[in-house]
Amino acid sequence: MGNQKLFKGSLQTIILKLLETNDKMYGYEITQHVKALTNGELKITEGALYPALHKLEADGLLDVEVAKVGNRLRKYYKLTEIGSKETANKLAEMQEFLKTMQHLVNPKFSSE
Amino acid sequence: MGNQKLFKGSLQTIILKLLETNDKMYGYEITQHVKALTNGELKITEGALYPALHKLEADGLLDVEVAKVGNRLRKYYKLTEIGSKETANKLAEMQEFLKTMQHLVNPKFSSE
């Protein structure tokens, strides 16, 4: 899409937001959701996703629960209490960022 | 501000947009404009700015004109013809990104 690099720095926030909405998700499911929600504009690669999930877990924002579906392995992630608070923070920061950026690139259409 | 990292990847676009609006600017001026426009939320550091300007110049998007004001040196940058086209592209990409991200983090308030 060309603008993939604009998403740099927002992956954690996206993951947390999805988990806030859907309660419990596994990695592959996250990539598919994001692809669908963005009409294919954003494709989260595995090389980005799995390290991000591991980091969020290590930081105590996510809990993991391993499940076996058929013969396949799945790791379900969900927000911890701390994770929920951090999600709220990160979403607020994201809104602030979006507002600021909108203001920067298109001053006439943004308030203030 | 904590959300500084969200701006990662958008520096070039910001610079180009400012030059589109203001025709001709020098480095320090850009940092001050951005700080003012964002109420201090985004502070472009010199370590990011100057390499970015040099790259845009090397890529043929900017022209430089050195000026001496008083006893101080200034390097005025302005868009080349190619730079103007690229600016339009990058601004379109940015709008698309902002819309997509808004949709991701706050589905209920965005169209579609």
Place this chain on the structure above:
DNA sequence: TCCTAATGCATCAAATACTTATGTGTAAAA
């Protein structure tokens, strides 16, 4: 008078966050 802050350029090591490639294995579809 002296020190700090502002103005103005610049470079560089380190950190960050990602892409791309690769690897393992199962299951379904063509």
Place this chain on the structure above:
DNA sequence: TTTTACACATAAGTATTTGATGCATTAGGA
């Protein structure tokens, strides 16, 4: 039977930025 989807994972390389440092001029406050 070969490709595609499912599902995890790591690792080398790349790009962008932070934070530190450096040089030099000018203005302002103590």
